[in-house]
Structures are given as C-alpha cells and as structure tokens.
Amino acid sequence: MTSILAERIGGAVYERGDDGFADAVAGFNLAFSPEPDLAARATSVRDVVEAVRFARTTGMRIAVQGAGHGAEAPIHSGLLLNTSGFDKLDIHPEARIATIGAGVRWRSVVQAAAPHGLAPITGSSPDVGAAGYLLGGGVGPLARNYGxxxxxxxxxxxxxxxxxxxxxxxxxxxxxxxxxxxxxFGLGVVTEMRVRLVELTSVYGGSFFVDTPHIERMLRSWIDWTDGADSRVTTSVQAVTYPPLPNVPERMRGRRLLGVRFAFPGDPAEGERLAAPLRAAAPIYADMLGELPATQLGTIHNDPPDPIPYYVHGNMLARVDQGLATAFLDVVGADSPFFASEMRHLGGATRQDVPGGSAVGGRENDYVTAFISGQPELFDTAAPAEAARWDSVAAPWISPVNNINLVSQPITRQRVDSCWPDDIRERLGQVRRRYDPDGVTLGWWE
Structure with a gap:
C-alpha cells in the first residue's frame, strides 16, 4: 500500500519502522505515540486529494495532524496525514484578512499581522496550529471581549x-x-482558511501571584469578582506547584502559588483600575501585570513551547459559587497529582453566536476547568483517579455540554458527544454525512 500511495503524492509516505515515521506522526503530548498503518506528508492540495481517495478505496480512516496539539487519543491504524508543510501565510492589511495554510502556527500569524497594527484572535499558546484550534472554536486570553x-x-x-x-x-x-x-472533525481536510483580523497593538495584561497561605482567599475573591465582571476583561486563575529546577524563576522554585491572569484590550490606566479589586483581595507575592504588546499575549498563560508528556482533565461549568471553590481547593491541595489546576472565566462575547450561526459547543457556559499532571508514572493511576473524584464532587456545577477543543482525558465516545448540544450534534451529523459519507476523515475521534 505504501508504494501505491507514494506514486500518487509528492510528499513522503512511511510505514511503521521506517526512518522518518516517528517525526511524521509525533504530536505535542509525548504521552501518546501514534501508530497508524501509514503516515504521509502532504505538500499540496493534490496530495491531500490523492490521500483521501486512497484512504476511501482501501477502507482506511484518516487522522489529520498539523502542529500536533490535538493528538491526545491513541491511533493504532489508518493513515495519519501530516499537513505541517502547508505553511502559506498572507496578510491583507486593507481587508484585515489573513490567509493561513493548514500547517501554520498562531505565532507566525501574530508576528506577520503586528506591523500593520492588526492581530488575530488566538488561543493562550502561540505555538498551537491555527487550523486545528480554529476548527474546534477556540477560547483565548481575550475571549470575553472578542468571543x-x-x-x-x-x-x-x-x-x-x-x-x-x-x-x-x-x-x-x-x-x-x-x-x-x-x-x-469528519468534515474533510482543511488545507487553507481565511481569518478576520482586529485592530490591536497592545493590552493591559499579565499575571500576579499569591503565596500558599493566601490561595483560598484569592480564589474565593476571584469567584465573587467574576460575578458581574466587566465584559472587556478576561481572567483565569491557576494553582501551580513549581518544581525546584533551574529553568524556573528563582522566586518561584519549589513554591505552590496561585496565579491570577488578566487581559484587557484597552487603555492601561483603565486596565489598572479594573484590576485593582483583584490586586487588593490578598497579599501579592509577585506582580507581573502591565502593558503588553499584542505580540506578547502568549506570555499571559505562558504555556510550554516544547513537546512534553502530560495528562489533562477538565470540564465546562454551568455555574460557579463558593461551594465550587471548596471542591476545587480540595482537588488542588499539596498532595494532588496535578501540578497545575486552572479555572477560566468565559461569558461575555463567547455567548454571542455569529450571524448565520456556528457549530461551536458550550457557548452557554461561563467557566472552564483544567487539571494537569506532568508525571507519566501517574497517568494511569493517581491522575485519572483524582479526575474521577473531581467529576464526582463537582457534579452539581459541571455542565452537560462541553467544547471539543476542551475535551480532555479520558477521551471517550460519550465525552466527545457531550461537546455539542443535541441540536448542533444532530445537524453536524447531517453535514458530515453529506461531505464525508464514508467517514474517511473521522480519524481518532470516531
């Protein structure tokens, strides 16, 4: 089969064990090692066409991988189509549109748009692939203001x-x-997309941190503050146990801190005023809030730029209150298998659908949680056990509808189905059957 596909496309084709196979299938989460039957690097639209037709005639499923951040479920068969070579990027400043290839990461779009005073609405990490992120909806550090x-x-x-x-x-x-x-997923293979840019050169944003004795006070204050928060402000909190390693800032090494992230795309003086109640809620251990160029939005969440192994579990929340705060604090204690536990505030513009509607799931939810373990020896034991305990104690607050970009381990059919309300999921099924009647591009999500 390898030779048949190799004759049809210009990009390289690999079987398991071939030189280049591991690089072609590698994702960002090193806890997973995809093992499809074949891997192919697409370099043109024609390559994608031939790969899809090949998969269809041979009865294979295709998993598409660009930057690899979405590869968080096992792959044991089929064809993995690597689209990282689709690196075309054009900025059209007068139209405020970016034309983005399927392999482009948000960092490249941010840097290319900045000289024109423009910016894309990205996620928290600038190293995520633009296409995969966008196809699931995508909420970033400016979500409440921009959606x-x-x-x-x-x-x-x-x-x-x-x-x-x-x-x-x-x-x-x-x-x-x-x-x-x-x-x-299940809608074909995207090779290019066009995205509207916004006028944005800087934000008032960053993070400030409180030390262990003040974590509970700060978390409870933040939850109260979000009730009625200005819709132009997007915030989140993250409890982190920092390892005593040289690459960690000295003042954070070995400490357990709660970080409050803040982003306001407006006048710095107004941003400082809006942040003041949060800053006053508890003694601050380290303060990194200030005016940031739009090119530095990624520093607000400071997600890791390089591939790492991790286990992540989370949910969207229908509501929050002090009871939810108690449940959250119970899970993020000093003995937790999760080194980082976060809660993001959504709402605002994320609740407003676009004209004509869209398939985004979870618009009705205003909060999302994520719990992250970085110790592989815990991925099959303590981490999933504590994740299950969280689901139990937080059940009164967890929404029945999630979002596909936020679905986390363990990835099951039921958890994937919950990423859309019934009406959207039913309509999605109809569109998938129309444009992919044989389910060729369902990939690992089937």
Whole structure:
C-alpha cells in the first residue's frame, strides 16, 4: 500500500519502522505515540486529494495532524496525514484578512499581522496550529471581549471525504462553513482558511501571584469578582506547584502559588483600575501585570513551547459559587497529582453566536476547568483517579455540554458527544454525512 500511495503524492509516505515515521506522526503530548498503518506528508492540495481517495478505496480512516496539539487519543491504524508543510501565510492589511495554510502556527500569524497594527484572535499558546484550534472554536486570553476564535473565520478550502476540493463560506457551501466553525472533525481536510483580523497593538495584561497561605482567599475573591465582571476583561486563575529546577524563576522554585491572569484590550490606566479589586483581595507575592504588546499575549498563560508528556482533565461549568471553590481547593491541595489546576472565566462575547450561526459547543457556559499532571508514572493511576473524584464532587456545577477543543482525558465516545448540544450534534451529523459519507476523515475521534 505504501508504494501505491507514494506514486500518487509528492510528499513522503512511511510505514511503521521506517526512518522518518516517528517525526511524521509525533504530536505535542509525548504521552501518546501514534501508530497508524501509514503516515504521509502532504505538500499540496493534490496530495491531500490523492490521500483521501486512497484512504476511501482501501477502507482506511484518516487522522489529520498539523502542529500536533490535538493528538491526545491513541491511533493504532489508518493513515495519519501530516499537513505541517502547508505553511502559506498572507496578510491583507486593507481587508484585515489573513490567509493561513493548514500547517501554520498562531505565532507566525501574530508576528506577520503586528506591523500593520492588526492581530488575530488566538488561543493562550502561540505555538498551537491555527487550523486545528480554529476548527474546534477556540477560547483565548481575550475571549470575553472578542468571543470564540472561530467567529473570525471567513472561509475555508476543504478536500471533502470524497476527494473533492470545495470552498466553504457564508455564500458557498454555507452548511459546511457553519460546521467548520466548531465542528472539528469528519468534515474533510482543511488545507487553507481565511481569518478576520482586529485592530490591536497592545493590552493591559499579565499575571500576579499569591503565596500558599493566601490561595483560598484569592480564589474565593476571584469567584465573587467574576460575578458581574466587566465584559472587556478576561481572567483565569491557576494553582501551580513549581518544581525546584533551574529553568524556573528563582522566586518561584519549589513554591505552590496561585496565579491570577488578566487581559484587557484597552487603555492601561483603565486596565489598572479594573484590576485593582483583584490586586487588593490578598497579599501579592509577585506582580507581573502591565502593558503588553499584542505580540506578547502568549506570555499571559505562558504555556510550554516544547513537546512534553502530560495528562489533562477538565470540564465546562454551568455555574460557579463558593461551594465550587471548596471542591476545587480540595482537588488542588499539596498532595494532588496535578501540578497545575486552572479555572477560566468565559461569558461575555463567547455567548454571542455569529450571524448565520456556528457549530461551536458550550457557548452557554461561563467557566472552564483544567487539571494537569506532568508525571507519566501517574497517568494511569493517581491522575485519572483524582479526575474521577473531581467529576464526582463537582457534579452539581459541571455542565452537560462541553467544547471539543476542551475535551480532555479520558477521551471517550460519550465525552466527545457531550461537546455539542443535541441540536448542533444532530445537524453536524447531517453535514458530515453529506461531505464525508464514508467517514474517511473521522480519524481518532470516531
């Protein structure tokens, strides 16, 4: 089969054990080692067309991987199609549009747009692939002010599950365009997308931290503060146990701190005023809030830039209150298998759908949690056990609807299905059957 596909496409094709196979399938989460039957590097739209047609005739499923941040479920068969070579990026400053290839990371878009006083609405990490992130909706450090990142998509070039190249916009194949903004998978292979940019050169943002004795006080104050918070401000909190390592700032080494992240895309003086009640809620151990250029938005969350092994579990929350704070504090204690535990405040613009609607799930939820373990020896034992305990104690607050970009381990059919309300999930199924009737591009999500 390798030779047949290799004759059809210009990119390299690998079987397990071949030189280059491991690099072609490697994702960001080193806890997973994908083992598809075949891996192929696509270098052109024609390559994608031929790969899809090959998979369809051989009965294979295709998993698509660009930057690799979404690869968090086992792959034991099929074809992994690597689209990282689609690195085309054009900024059209007058139209405020970016044309982005399927392999481009947000960092490149941010840097290219900045000289024009423009910025994309990205996620917390600038190293995430733009396409995979956008297809699931995407909430970043400016979510309450600007909404889901997929709300800014204006068009996609897609190879359908039948190997046909189509455009999806509000006017052309509008049902597919609706589905691609939040539907994530089973809709073909996106090779290019067009995204609207916003005028943005700086924000008032960053983080400040409180030490262990003040974590509870700060968390409870933050939860109260978010009730009625200015919709222009996006915040989150994260309890972190910092390891005593040289690459960790000296004042944080070996400490357990609660960080409060803050982002306001406006006048710094107004941002300082809006942050003042939070700053006054508890004694501050370290303060890193201030004016940031838009190119430094990624420093607010400071996500790791290099691949690492990790276990992550989380949920969207229907509501929060002090009872939820008690449950959260119980799980993030000093003996927790999770070195980092966060809660993000959404709402604001994330609740407002785009004209014509989109397939984004979870718009009705205003909070999301995530618990992260970085110790591989705990991934099959303490981490999932504590995740299950969290699901139990937090059950009164956990929303029945999640978001596909936020779905976390363990990834099951039931958890994936919960990423959309019933009406959206049913409509998504109809669109998937129309553009991929054989389910070729369901990949690892099936």
């Amino acid at each position: 889901f990142s997929s709300d800014y998509a204006t068009g996609f070039t897609v190879v359908t599950g039948e190997g046909e190249v189509v455009e999806a916009t509000a006017e052309e194949n509008p049902d597919l365009f609706w589905a691609l903004r939040g539907g994530k």
